[in-house]
Amino acid sequence: MATATSPIVDSRLGAAASAFVTSKHQMYIDGKFTSASAGKTFPVYNPATGEEICQVPEGDHVDVDRAVRAARRAFDGGAWPAMSPSKRGQLLYRLADLLEQHTDEFAELESLDNGKPVSIARVADVPLAVDLFRYMSGWATKTMGSTIPLSAGNDFLSYTVREPIGVVAQIIPWNFPLLMAAWKLGPALAVGCTVVLKLAEQTPLTGLRLAQLIEEAGFPAGVVNVLTGFGEACGAPLAAHDLVDKVAFTGSTEVGKLIAKAATGNLKKVTLELGGKSPAIIFPDADMDAAIAGAASAIFFNQGQCCCAGSRLFAHESVFDQVVSGVSDIAGKIKMGEGLDPSTELGPLVSDEQFARVNGFLKSGREQGAKFVAGGKEHGGRGYFVAPTVMSGVKPGMKVVDEEIFGPVVVAQSFASDADLDRLAAQANDSIYGLAASVWTRDISAAHKMARRIKAGTVWVNCHNVFDAALPFGGYKQSGWGREMGAEVLNNYTEVKAVTVKL
Structure with a gap:
């Protein structure tokens, strides 16, 4: 990656921001x-x-x-x-x-x-x-x-x-x-x-x-x-x-x-x-367009650098291929670029350290047999860009499944038709973390029952990453x-x- 050079002021900064950047900075x-x-x-x-x-x-x-x-x-x-x-x-x-x-x-x-x-x-x-x-x-x-x-x-x-x-x-x-x-x-x-x-x-x-x-x-x-x-x-x-x-x-x-x-x-x-390793759970009766778009936003928002990012995607086996294909299609169309470009939808990771960390997880996923459906590589010739990534063929025990990546990387797993809510919740709760989760379904009863079973400080239903000053936010377990x-x-x-x- 690029090394330190003389400070460069981006011409896209407004006068006020430019004046601050070029001023002497003090505590x-x-x-x-x-x-x-x-x-x-x-x-x-x-x-x-x-x-x-x-x-x-x-x-x-x-x-x-x-x-x-x-x-x-x-x-x-x-x-x-x-x-x-x-x-x-x-x-x-x-x-x-x-x-x-x-x-x-x-x-x-x-x-x-x-x-x-x-x-x-x-x-x-x-x-x-x-x-x-x-x-x-x-x-x-x-x-x-x-x-x-x-x-x-x-x-x-x-x-x-x-x-x-x-x-x-x-x-x-x-x-x-x-x-x-x-x-x-x-x-x-x-x-x-x-x-x-x-x-x-x-x-x-x-x-x-x-x-x-x-x-x-x-x-x-x-x-x-x-x-x-x-x-x-x-x-x-x-x-x-x-x-x-x-x-x-x-x-x-x-x-x-x-x-x-x-x-x-x-x-x-x-x-x-x-930290977190938050599940996004899509039931077969969900509004698929909304659920797919929501699952993509849950992981790719802020370059995936969210403690509550929906980094573990669970979809019913009957809609799993549709969900993975849909999220991957969105990943491939996201406009990446410098943050100050008004057309940018996904920017770089924050630092060379974070860039190396996320790339280390991508390498681990390959070595442990994950299937890359989208992304899985660096983007561009400079800066700390990683393409939005979707992995399938994963299972508990893999680093990409168990550990927080803190990048635009989601691991997708299916759940079976005969999985009752307790079994599904056990899958979702199979983590040292318990910060957040989202449930996507039209069945309001199932939504409330899952919300009770999930061990997390926040459960969103048919949405993800919704914050308000009046809503408490924090985690269970090691979150x-x-x-x-x-x-x-x-x-x-x-x-x-x-x-x-x-x-």
Whole structure:
């Protein structure tokens, strides 16, 4: 692949995005934009070309300590703990307004940095982030406890209050950089926590630009701190820091386990949104056109770099060939290209590392006897492109079936006519993961029965990849701990205190 060169600014960027890319990039600590303490920087690459975009600070444990102590001071004293819930909500709503005003700029930055089609970022990533901040702004005034009658009688008044958990370390992934920042920041700020947000080293640009909007919105110094750096030197000391009260992480299950171990020092609270190997199950009575298109979208959306991607496709034996042929036909017609090209439908993988990983799975599939019905190869002469891939002839035990690929690769298996719902659910649940699933059928009874049997945090019926700020999202088994979004996420960032008064 291409190696680093002098930074190149894409001519398709608008004036605002171009100005940001070519500016000096700094972390945001204690209300100030600052370079790394050691003065180091590292390059950010355009995944469509492999060329360098810019340099950002390479933070380390010293910067982590600066940021955590700033967040600690902001939580323990000063303007933030004294601020009313209503005012916190207003700040979040103001941030949402500012982000919405810069939709095109953020969509272009996300596309340049991550590789995803700018057309998708403009209608999905940015609007969903805006909606999340607005939704969470309303919860700022609605986080409350309850009164509790005691069995001991009426001589006591007992009630609970919900209080912010404290300083929160948040570590986000590279697949939806802006949206994941919003998912993490919104609820933590709504309930009154302070935050140190560590951006993915592959995709730091929208997070750094968001820090500028956070300052413009008027958040007090130290309430939000934004770091750039690598996992070992920046993420690990953040997760282990004794002044951090809670860690929220989104990423791979492998790293999630390391986060959980790092948190044991002071027994800080941990929530994890991790990997998946989600099934998409097509019954013979489904609307085949909708199911085939939905199954294709479930795996090829965002280049398959979704933790809940429908990467295991199950179809009834009577429609299996039709489904596989239909999804493969869609795969062959997807317009691949650079994300900033408005006609692009599927962009590159995010990095050379991810490119090598996905190609390693393709090699494994061939070696273990999978049949490639579509794709299965690199695309183009530069950048990190992998053609949308459909495999059949697979079975449990193969790496491509059991492990998360995190690319535009789906493995298709049939289920027999005599398979009852319990047997089918057992097939779908045959995974260490339990993040999501989709069921495609016109039989509403079968749909609800399957939803009950599937061990996953989200089950979609006749759809896939539907998200809303009001819907909780998270996984069973090794897909994580806790939930993002909805009212459920507030539990991640609050402690419950019981108060009893003898009257």
